Amino acid sequence: MDKTKIVVGYDGSEESQRAVDWAADEAQRTGAPLQIVHTYQIGWPAGSYYRATAEEAEAVRGRAEQLAAAAVANVRARGTGIDAVATVVHAAPATTLLDFGDDQARLLVVGNRGAGGITNLLMGSVSQQVATHARVPVVVVRGHSAAGGPVVVGVDGSPATDAALGLAFDAAAALGTHVVAIRAYVPPSPTVLPLSAVQAIQREMLEVSLSGWQDKYPSVTLEAHLAVGRTAKVLIGVSHTAQLVVVGSRGHGGFTGLLLGSVGQQLMHHAECPVLIAHPSKAA
Secondary structure, three states, rough: OOOOOOOOEEOOHHHHHHHHHHHHHHHHHHHOOOOEEEEOOOOOOOOOOOOOHHHOOOOHHHHHHHHHHHHHHHHHHOOOOEEEEEEEOOOHHHHHHHHHHHHEEEEEEEEEOOOOOOOOOOOHHHHHHHHHHHOOOOEOOOOOOOOOOOEEEEOOOOHHHHHHHHHHHHHHHOOOOEEEEEEEEOOOOOOOOHHHHHHHHHHHHHHHHHOOHHHHHOOOOOEEEEEEEEEEEHHHHHHHOOOOOEEEEOOOOOOOOOOOOOOHHHHHHOOOOOOOEOOOOOOO
């Protein structure tokens, strides 16, 4: 079993606690060690003449360590034997989590908005930065996780599709559920190509993308669907009945300079369940 760690960011907010809970469930399912990372900063206005004293800095660190220790204690209180540790770092949260992700993590987990987020934002800047710049798969924990629901994966035939499918099947096997693979498309005008011909082409492309996956995971049932519409809108629509939605970091139609495509961006803001962004993992 892959023992590479799962790293989750925690700042004491309700959203980050839900991220820790999700990460602990994943650690329990997979047997992976869990590292809870809490960062803190002693922030004063730029150019301020005041500097924190050593005593004040020590007090802030003490509170940070207590907060992180409490998170670990809650995980261990489950009594499932999860190998959980806390790491407290005086540094910026996003860059710290990205660094820990590079250090042999199989998965980075963040909440959709942390304690520093402005209440009217749909997603915090830390989560956004981690999901965009990570070099390992990232789960943004948001919405609910429908018990017994499928793992939904977006399939567009891009290079990221295989990574997304692999993670989707792994997740479905661990959760004891099935995979729903969806290819969404916007048909051209009927004067360009008959609808029946468009559907046949799209169906063939979907079948090519899914070829061989059922053989690799014979115990996981696969459903394949075509949907008419924008990919993000379709996947957001089905997310209310899913346990997890998986997408590649950037699919067809994205600008080559972007690290994260518009579908992933929209899902992280609007999906009704956790979203897994399939950045290629170095630990794989």
